[in-house]
Amino acid sequence: MVDWHHLSDGERALLERLFWTGGLSRGDLAASVDFSKSKANMAIASLLGRELIEEGGVQPSTGGRRPELLRLSHGMGVLAAIDIGATSIDVALLAPDMTLIDHRSEAADVHAGAPLVFARVRNLLRQMRERHDIAAGRVLGIGVGVPGPVAFDSGMLVNPPLLPGWETFSIRDCLAEEYAAPVFVDNDVNIMALGTHWRLRGQLRNFLVIKIGTGIGCGIICHGAVYRGTDGSAGDVGHICVDPHGPLCHCGNAGCVEAMAAGPAIARMAEAAAHAGESALLKELLDRNGVLSPMDLGNASRAGDAAANAIVQQAGGWIGRMLAAVVNFFNPSHIFIGGGVAKVGPLFLASIRQSVYQRSLALSTRHLDIQYVPQVESAGVIGAGVMAVQETMLAGPERR
């Protein structure tokens, strides 16, 4: 395997720039890290010699000699990315520039327990490696996203409501049996935020990624880095109270957004509307499937169904109330909304926007942009891959 340890600070800085920009010419690279041409070239030569970076073809000229693109070398190794969802597992192998080598998404029941789920994960990874002829030793780092609170340093889950029993299972140790590479575990929203951060090329300094599904979580990028808080539980916005007189939440308090506007709450409202005969369309969808999903509600909403629209607007309004509090406190430049419930469509986003802009201070919303997470397939595994690269290659040795 290529030796990517023992990097000097300068070399690491170059790798970091290449990772975030996707590729630069020697001149641009030197300028972007404020190195002299000679210093930069020395480090570049060292990295080229060790095959950590490679030349990636000449770019169009801007009036003189054409610059030669430098980029992270595919030969240096691969990253393994694992994204555990409430009902699915995604496993992928990625090159250091975050291009997908292989990707499998499968339905899975997390209630089967962590050992079974990770036995499957390891199987999938092994199959992928064999298909592409990649030895276990060539895996440089492993990133894992899980739908629950994680103590980042230990990599252990802490009282995960959706993953009962997982708090005693060490994902790190399980994967260490097969891989020497370091394993980093974080919750799915931080992963999503990190992936978004990378896709935006690290341009934004302070933004939020909200994931609305069975629960509601929030990934925070602050000063350009993932913010995890003191106990790693920052961004747990699902239990922010938006109505003291609201319904009781399973957490014991009343009026949590999660109890009023997350997937289950929305489905319940839709089913109630269907039973009450407020919407023939929802009734029809309910009778067909036995349950109503956010997608069903979205279809009804897009078809102009009045009852569906009312539910979507109400849910968006509650989310907006919660976000208004967060915006007043954090003053982010952007909020990206993702998760299953985001699929209910444009009216949901519009309702959230209206509610936030109405309730937040003018100064905080002057430049605030609220939009859906730019959906790409495999967003989860890319975020996990970014974390793996960051923590293994780009962090100082003290983090390894």
Next chain:
Amino acid sequence: MVDWHHLSDGERALLERLFWTGGLSRGDLAASVDFSKSKANMAIASLLGRELIEEGGVQPSTGGRRPELLRLSHGMGVLAAIDIGATSIDVALLAPDMTLIDHRSEAADVHAGAPLVFARVRNLLRQMRERHDIAAGRVLGIGVGVPGPVAFDSGMLVNPPLLPGWETFSIRDCLAEEYAAPVFVDNDVNIMALGTHWRLRGQLRNFLVIKIGTGIGCGIICHGAVYRGTDGSAGDVGHICVDPHGPLCHCGNAGCVEAMAAGPAIARMAEAAAHAGESALLKELLDRNGVLSPMDLGNASRAGDAAANAIVQQAGGWIGRMLAAVVNFFNPSHIFIGGGVAKVGPLFLASIRQSVYQRSLALSTRHLDIQYVPQVESAGVIGAGVMAVQETMLAGPERR
């Protein structure tokens, strides 16, 4: 004047450590910035030669030669600190180690307008300088705290509710007429947070300082630095809604904490209780002064007055609801509560604590410490002084 410009990165790092620690021996200093002894000694010699630092006496031995303390030299210059309150102005001169050279606190009416207020500020500063024989040129930096939202880069106020008309006045330009030193302006809560951060020697990474007075504001220290948000309005927690069915706030929305638990709301509740005959003690205090202050309410509460206690608990409960939302989102290690309303006493703090712990997630409150700001006189001007030092001496040249 001493030349403190043109510092190398290494020298700046040493100064920064000395500023935050208050003084270190050569060995400790070298270790704390991870320099070799030779490198550190070279920089130390340079700084000593330019009289930016000085030797401050030997410390007790720990078994061998006694270490010689190094500290920022008083001779390098002074900082000017200005803290504008709603009804008072504080002006001070500080040494680089944040010891007070002189300090004046005066009542002032900010409604008289910024030009008049700052004419007085300049007068006070000039008097102080003359008394201590300090030329204007020896002022290294000026820090200003104001009770309203500030665009940090421009130093201008933005739609300040408490300071009408101030948004067109440039504090920076006004002081530049007399001082060549750079001027930094920030809102009073950030200043308070920065001062607290310095008093705790920069130990805490993520914490909040809540100021409850006429309004409610919050200073945020995130990743060890003041977090101001995208538009500089981060921490504006006063208009977080804690009860959608609550009373109308002057901001146009219903149920803002500020409308339910800040100084005016508490006074109103206390006066209502007095008029309703619920408390003889409050009635007596009201009759004596015509109004009721947080201090009056605190005295009644400490005397065991039931009506006063009920009000204090109610207000603390609302503050706690707001903080619970913020804690779920931000997961700080500490929350410090200050401002005039903090004077109502221990029951207020207890009510806040109870409300927060009840409504926040267990994981977030496991290590959470909520207490009053460790009150020292002149906390405001010290915070402003810390900002001045940080932004002038310790920030890279690109910030100046």
Next chain:
DNA sequence: CAAATTATGTCCGAAGTTGAACATTGTCTG
């Protein structure tokens, strides 16, 4: 008081950094 301990000061070969000259490879113009 000798030996051990701790802190500080100095030196020098090794390693890193730099700017500027030089080399290379392209475009553009007449």
Next chain:
DNA sequence: CAGACAATGTTCAACTTCGGACATAATTTG
């Protein structure tokens, strides 16, 4: 298509910085 021009890549001798070894200094301990 020659020659001017422009951007990029490479080399090198002068210069700066570094880290460890060694020397010195002040105390405590036995």
